[in-house]
Amino acid sequence: MKIVYCIHGTFNSGGMEKIIINKANYLVEKGFEVFIITTEQKKRKSFFKINDNIKCYDLDINYEDENNTSFLKKFISFQRKQKLHKERLEKILNKIKADIVISTFGNEVNFLYAIKDGSKKLLEIHFSKFFRKQLQRHGIWSIVDKYRSYIDNIKARKYDKFVVLTNEDKGYWKEMKNITVIPNFISLPEEISRLENKRAIAVGRLSYQKGYERMIKAWSIVNKHYPEWKLDIFGNGEDLDYINNMINNLDLKDSITIHPPTTAIGEEYKKSSIFLLSSRYEGLPMVLLEAMSYGLAIVTYDCKCGPKDIISKENGILVNEGDISFFADSIIKLIENNDRMKNLAKKAREDAYNYSKEVVMNKWIDLFNEIISTSK
Structure with a gap:
């Protein structure tokens, strides 16, 4: 089975980057063919170790280049980069011919579900439904965040499966038939704290x-x-x-x-x-x-x-x-x-x-098998 993860980049030390790479590493060790497609990598080294058998591609979109510009300039640039992003992603997905392509709620969320490459499309979110509103931005950005939160709800319904991390968050999305809960996993250490240090x-x-x-x-x-x-x-x-x-x-x-x-x-x-x-x-x-x-x-x-x-x-x-x-x-x-x-x-x-890794990843593999079996 071919699995593709779409993520902004792997150079950060954040929790989302860590878990995506860990999941990809686990799957490739289990015999899956795994790809990671990024948009902001700029040839930077991955913070976490990626298995050598995972194929990594960067689309060189770089949305973050406009982070410190005006609203108007950012809006115009975003529309242009969305078009370029879709074109480049569609081209590489048609080449890969994956079974499942996963959005990690990056900018590809707006169009990935519509790409006709023969794959099933999954969406996974690493925050809660309210993450945009909780930024508490002001002025026009507050309106943008409310609008994008509204659009998130519409877009999430278009994916074959939408995976959230907690039962609490599942409840906030309301009556969404394609939603399921799978938490992230951790690796359990053998040696733990003795609780002796202040x-x-x-x-x-x-x-x-x-x-x-x-x-x-x-x-x-x-x-x-x-x-x-x-x-x-x-x-x-x-x-x-x-x-x-x-x-x-x-x-x-x-x-x-x-x-x-x-x-x-x-x-x-x-x-x-x-x-x-x-x-x-x-x-x-x-x-x-x-x-x-x-x-x-x-x-x-x-x-x-x-x-x-x-x-x-x-x-x-x-x-x-x-x-x-x-x-x-x-x-x-x-x-x-x-x-x-x-x-x-x-x-x-x-x-x-x-x-634990085995408990959580078995849930993912079961989900993959379920999605593939329903398409046959």
């Missing part, structure tokens, strides 16, 4: 979505009570200067350290005791699942979507969205109650098995 960890892009300023405000409260505890954040992004300035202004530079992304993040989990997630929105936060698999105690906001599907009273602490005081208090209570920290971490590790 260290909390956060992992993810330094962006509005991840809400780090809310975490830092909470940590300033924790720091007043337990200055010996440290917070290490692993990530980069457009908010780096803003977050660093906030750390300095709150006099937390000796308590909080920002590190660049690392492919050896497992070693960092093992040296930590508490994992923090302050996102405004997610799809299914992979770093949360990874932290659970390493046996860390979890404190997370109840954002849309993901944490509610994963976290219970037995395996972590789910904080009402935006409640900074309770977020801080939850961390403090874990620090003060080592037995509770260990009990939550133990259950988190156990529940992480529900998201």
Whole structure:
């Protein structure tokens, strides 16, 4: 079976890039023929290792070149690049003759379903239905986000299958017959944290979505009570200067350290005791699942979507969205109650098995077989 993944690029260290590459690697090891088609690669090296048997193509569209231009210029450029994108993608798909082509909700979502190359078309989303609205952009961009959210609903119905990450998100899409839920998977480590270090960890892009300023405000409260505890954040992004300035202004530079992304993040989990997630929105936060698999105690906001599907009273602490005081208090209570920290971490590790590679990828393979069998 030939499987094609369409994604913007593989050069970033983000959760979506990581899971797409991991899925592709798994499938090719199982005998599938796998292709990855990108639009923004610009000959940059993949951040995560891609199996040598996977064929990678870049269409050289580069939508991101217009990110910092005016609305009008961006709109005109987008229309032109959409036309070019469809032409180039259609040409390569007719050459590949795939069985299944998957959109990861990139710009190809607008037309992939209409390309007549003989393949079945799948759409998978790595955020929640409301991710555009949760950007909280203003002015004309607010109107654009509302319109595109409306269009998302129409386009998703045109695909043979639409895969969301959580049951919570499935409920928001309403009565969509082609929708199904398959979470992302994690690789379960053999060695886990001993919960001995006075260290909390956060992992993810330094962006509005991840809400780090809310975490830092909470940590300033924790720091007043337990200055010996440290917070290490692993990530980069457009908010780096803003977050660093906030750390300095709150006099937390000796308590909080920002590190660049690392492919050896497992070693960092093992040296930590508490994992923090302050996102405004997610799809299914992979770093949360990874932290659970390493046996860390979890404190997370109840954002849309993901944490509610994963976290219970037995395996972590789910904080009402935006409640900074309770977020801080939850961390403090874990620090003060080592037995509770260990009990939550133990259950988190156990529940992480529900998201193992074999369990999740068998669901994908079953879905592929189901789609192919219905076309015969």
